Amino acid sequence: MKSSDVAKVFQDVADLLELKGENPFKIRAYQKAARSIEHLPVEIEQLVAEKRLGEIPGVGEAITKKIDELVATGRLEYYEKLKAEFPEGLSTLLDIPGVGPKTAVLLSGELGVSSADELEAAITGGKVARLYRIGDKTAENILHQIHAMRREDRRIPIGEALPIVDEILLRLKYLPGVRNLSPAGSLRRFRETVGDIDLMATADNAKDVIRSFTLLPQVKEVRASGTARASVIVAGGLQVDLRIVEHDAFGSLLQYFTGSQQHNILLRERARRKGLSLSEYGITNLDTQEMEKFDDEAAFYHRQDLQFIPPELREGQQEIERAEQGTIPELLEIADIKGDLHVHTNWSDGRDSIEDMALAARDRGYQYLAITDHSRGRGIAHGLDADRLEQQIAEIENLNQRISGIRILSGIEVDIRADGILDLPPELLIKLDVVVASVHSAMNQPQEKMTRRILRAIENPLVDVVAHPTCRLLPGREPVSVDMEVILQAAAKNKTALEISAMPSRLDLKDIHIYRARELGVKLVINTDAHSKRHLEFMRFGVGISRRGWCEAHDIMNTRPLDEFLSSLEAW
DNA sequence: GCCGTTTTCGGCCCGACTGTTTTCAGTCG
Numbered sequence: 001m002k003s004s005d006v007a008k009v010f011q012d013v014a015d016l017l018e019l020k021g022e023n024p025f026k027i028r029a030y031q032k033a034a035r036s037i038e039h040l041p042v043e044i045e046q047l048v049a050e051k052r053l054g055e056i057p058g059v060g061e062a063i064t065k066k067i068d069e070l071v072a073t074g075r076l077e078y079y080e081k082l083k084a085e086f087p088e089g090l091s092t093l094l095d096i097p098g099v100g101p102k103t104a105v106l107l108s109g110e111l112g113v114s115s116a117d118e119l120e121a122a123i124t125g126g127k128v129a130r131l132y133r134i135g136d137k138t139a140e141n142i143l144h145q146i147h148a149m150r151r152e153d154r155r156i157p158i159g160e161a162l163p164i165v166d167e168i169l170l171r172l173k174y175l176p177g178v179r180n181l182s183p184a185g186s187l188r189r190f191r192e193t194v195g196d197i198d199l200m201a202t203a204d205n206a207k208d209v210i211r212s213f214t215l216l217p218q219v220k221e222v223r224a225s226g227t228a229r230a231s232v233i234v235a236g237g238l239q240v241d242l243r244i245v246e247h248d249a250f251g252s253l254l255q256y257f258t259g260s261q262q263h264n265i266l267l268r269e270r271a272r273r274k275g276l277s278l279s280e281y282g283i284t285n286l287d288t289q290e291m292e293k294f295d296d297e298a299a300f301y302h303r304q305d306l307q308f309i310p311p312e313l314r315e316g317q318q319e320i321e322r323a324e325q326g327t328i329p330e331l332l333e334i335a336d337i338k339g340d341l342h343v344h345t346n347w348s349d350g351r352d353s354i355e356d357m358a359l360a361a362r363d364r365g366y367q368y369l370a371i372t373d374h375s376r377g378r379g380i381a382h383g384l385d386a387d388r389l390e391q392q393i394a395e396i397e398n399l400n401q402r403i404s405g406i407r408i409l410s411g412i413e414v415d416i417r418a419d420g421i422l423d424l425p426p427e428l429l430i431k432l433d434v435v436v437a438s439v440h441s442a443m444n445q446p447q448e449k450m451t452r453r454i455l456r457a458i459e460n461p462l463v464d465v466v467a468h469p470t471c472r473l474l475p476g477r478e479p480v481s482v483d484m485e486v487i488l489q490a491a492a493k494n495k496t497a498l499e500i501s502a503m504p505s506r507l508d509l510k511d512i513h514i515y516r517a518r519e520l521g522v523k524l525v526i527n528t529d530a531h532s533k534r535h536l537e538f539m540r541f542g543v544g545i546s547r548r549g550w551c552e553a554h555d556i557m558n559t560r561p562l563d564e565f566l567s568s569l570e571a572w
Numbered sequence: 573g574c575c576g577t578t579t580t581c582g583g584c585c586c587g588a589c590t591g592t593t594t595t596c597a598g599t600c601g
Contacts, residue, residue, distance in 0.1 A: 025584055029573035060574050098590095100599050133592060141590085256586095261601065268585040273576075279586055 001045065001071050007038035009070060009079055010063070015091040016082040018101035032058035035262045037067075039315050041515035043485060045071055057266070057316070087114040097145045098138070106131055116146050155193040156238060157474040159504020159541055162187065164234060165197055168218060172242070175212050177204040180250050184257035188311045190544040192474060192507050196239040198257050206244040213242045249281050251294035255301075256280035262316030263309075270320060271304060278304075312547040329552050334543045336553040338561055339368035340536060342413065342436050342467060342499060342527030347392055348373035348382045351532040354392075354408065355399055360533035362406035367562040370409040370434040371396060377415040377423040377441070384412065386428055393431060407562055409433035413467065418442040420456030422463070429462045433569065436499065436527075438467040439480070447481040454487055458496045464572050465525055466491065467499040468508040479508070488517050495572060497523035497557055500549075502542025503535075514549025523572075525557045 014030035036058045037044060047053050048071045053064045070076050086108070093104040096116060107113040110131055111122050120143065122128050129139040165183055173181055178201055182188070185198040203209040210230045214222045221233040228244045245253045256264065257280070268278045277284040282293040283303055294300040298308040306323040310331055313319040322328050343357055344350030350357070354371055361369040371392070374383035384392065389412065396410045411434035415423035422429065422437060429435050437457040445453065457463050469487055470479035491498050498517060501508045506529070509517065517524055526542035528535055546556065553559040560568060 023573085026573050028584075032574080058574065062573060098599070102598060133597075135592065137591060257601095259601085264601095265585055269575095272583095272585070273578085275578090277586080281587090 001074060003037050003040045003044040006044050006067060006070055007034045009076060010034035010037065010066075012091060013079055013082060015094050015101075016079075016086065018094070019086055019091060019105055020082075021101070021105075029058065030063075032262075032265075033063050035316065039262065039317060039512075041317060041512045041519075046485060087112075090114045092116065093119065096142060096149060098142050099145075103134070106134075116149070120146050155195050155475075156236065157193055157504055157507075158187065158190060158544070159474070159507075159538075160236065161194045161197060161238060162541075164218065164236070164238060165199075165240070168216060168234070168240065169199070171216055172199070172201065172209070172213060175203075175209055178209055179203060179247060180254075182254055184254055185259060188258050189260065189314055190312050190548055192510060192545065196241060199240065199242045200250070200254055200257060201242065201244050202247040202250050203244050209244060210242065248293045248295050251297040251300045252278075252282050253280050255294075255297050258311050258314065260315050263314040263319070266316050266320055267304070274304070276304070310547065312544065313550065315548075329550055331547045332543055332551045332553050332556060332559070334540055335365075336556070336559040337366070337526065337539055337543065339366045339370070339558045339565065340528055340530065340539065341370040341409075341411070341434055341465060341525050341558055342372050342501075343369060343530040343536070344373050344413070345371055347371075347388065348384060349531060354395060355403070356533055357530070357536075358399065358403060358406050358408050360536055362403075364536055364539075366406060368407040368409055368565060370411040370436075372411040372413040372434065372436045375412055375414040375423040377417065383415075383423075386424065389424070389428060407566075411436060413438055414463075415440055416453060416457045416466075418445070418453065420453040422457065422460065426462055434465065435463050436465045436467050437463045439469070439471055443471055443480045445480070447483060450480055451483045451486055454482060455490050458487070458490045458494050463496055464569070465497045465499050465527075467527065467529070468501045468506050469498065470508050470510075472506070472508055472510075474505050474507065484513055485516070488513065488520050488522055491517070491522045492520040495523060497525050497572070500524055500526045500542050500546055500556075501529055502526055502538040502540070502545075503529045504538060504541045507541060507545050509549075511545055511548035514546055514551060518549060518551060518555050523557055524551070524555055527558075 010030050011034040014027050014034065017027045017030065036056050048068060053059055053067055066076055066078060090104060090108050092115065093099050093107065107119060111127055113119050113122050123139050123143045128134060129136045165187060169181060172178060180202040182200055184200050187194045187197055206228050210225060214225050214230050214232055218234045219232045220235065223231040223233060231239060231241045233239055271278045275286045277286055282291045284291045301308050307326055307328045309319050309323050309328060340361060345354045345357055346352060358369055376383045376385040393410045396408050400408050410432045412424065412432055413436045416437050416439045417423055418441065454466065454469055457466055470482060472479035498509060500514060526546055528538040530536050530538065
């Protein structure tokens with residue numbers, strides 16, 4: 001049973017206890033445990049096996065027992081009994097924004113409603129607005145939320161959101177009177193998908209800035225616009241909120257709106273134990289009731305005797321303890337990257353020539369670039385057979401004579417066939433500097449078969465890098481069924497590197513796998529899988545997601561300067 | 573149910589908004 005499944009059970013338990021009107025702190029305990037488990041950097045089965053459940057924040061004796069039961073048997077007696085106390089589906093009403101436990105129980109008790117559809121019918125029939133403490137407005141709001149829920153999930157990949165936000169920030173930055181300006185929320189934490197975008201600023205003339213914001217060319221629709229806040233819809237249906245705040249509290253406000261919620265809760269609990277109360281407006285000393293304000297976010301952390309915690313780490317894992325000890329890692333920066341080891345050219349399905357790609361890489365300050373076109377099995381991508389690969393190797397040798405300032409490495413992205421055999425023979429692969437292997441076909445294999453297939457590539461001494469092991473696409477394609485723990489351990493053992501795909505639709509490995517890989521000492525590389533010069537810019541997404549995996553520069557092979565990288569390649 | 577520089581009991585993050593009330597309950601992030 002996966003962490004996410006276990007987390008789901010405890011979240012459900014919390015919902016059911018809410019319906020029951022249980023002790024709110026008991027409910028919070030289950031919610032807290034669920035959130036911790038959901039964001040766990042390792043699979044929970046791993047922790048069960050190592051008897052380390054107690055290390056999870058918010059997991060004590062009782063929940064440990066319940067996790068053991070869940071993982072061992074796949075079900076939880078306590079949960080089954082709770083479920084039986086309520087009409088089937090009642091807790092799904094809690095998914096509707098605006099419907100909490102009190103309302104859900106009321107709806108079920110008075111009207112026998114236990115699903116969104118039934119609720120919709122009851123509202124349209126005018127039954128809901130007559131209930132105690134519910135009026136026309138509340139009923140209408142709930143109906144509106146039900147309709148909103150039926151539309152698609154509005155979270156979009158960060159790769160789509162960030163360029164839009166960059167453009168907006170660029171425009172806002174140069175408006176007269178704007179002083180501070182920053183994104184907040186999950187975008188700033190660099191989550192792989194984001195919901196609404198939160199922007200925060202301080203300005204001398206809030207009203208004018210808000211007005212200019214609503215008049216930006218990107219804006220398709222203005223949802224709300226006041227004196228200090230506006231909410232607009234831009235291309236792709238993305239909602240962007242701009243909030244103008246008091247200058248002297250910008251630090252604590254930015255901290256608060258960056259989240260995550262779990263991080264903030266843990267921070268506040270800790271502060272309370274030290275006699276401080278945190279809010280978005282500042283830090284209050286509980287003895288004197290005096291509040292201190294912070295215009296700077298780092299100062300807000302320092303006041304609590306904590307190191308500054310980079311937004312990417314604020315997920316309520318170990319970051320607060322580490323900041324206490326002063327051992328927050330110095331996270332990887334985009335400038336640390338010295339090369340890209342996975343790009344395509346017009347020899348297969350890329351757009352630009354080898355030379356153009358190399359020059360573009362040099363312009364980015366890279367010292368090396370590996371050309372890794374597809375192998376012959378990718379017929380549709382015009383994959384290279386033995387003859388054309390030989391020609392390409394010769395071409396690269398030529399170019400290396402002609403072009404200075406960048407070293408072009410020969411390579412291939414060779415298909416891992418359904419049986420785990422590579423798509424090109426060893427006598428050819430051995431001639432190449434970099435062999436990247438990846439799965440592009442037969443993605444619906446059962447977990448055991450897929451895992452063995454990828455293991456076979458990892459164990460192949462000619463393979464340097466295994467790319468996008470889960471083959472997921474954002475949004476849309478679910479990851480293939482593969483035992484990541486087995487893959488990661490094998491990669492560590494065989495000294496085969498795993499690729500962190502910077503391509504925004506992949507981001508594969510994802511953050512928790514990167515974290516675990518680092519823990520196991522797996523060699524990691526960040527590659528763009530660029531199919532044109534422009535795609536080299538994707539590197540920022542790979543760096544962002546690696547920062548969420550707590551990576552420092554030395555964790556990533558392609559941060560090494562050319563000479564060091566080449567000698568490490570020999571020993572690979 | 574969890575947890576500890578107020579430690580095995582007695583607390584538990586904090587503020588805002590909305591709508592329904594007549595002083596505040598419910599919900600959210």
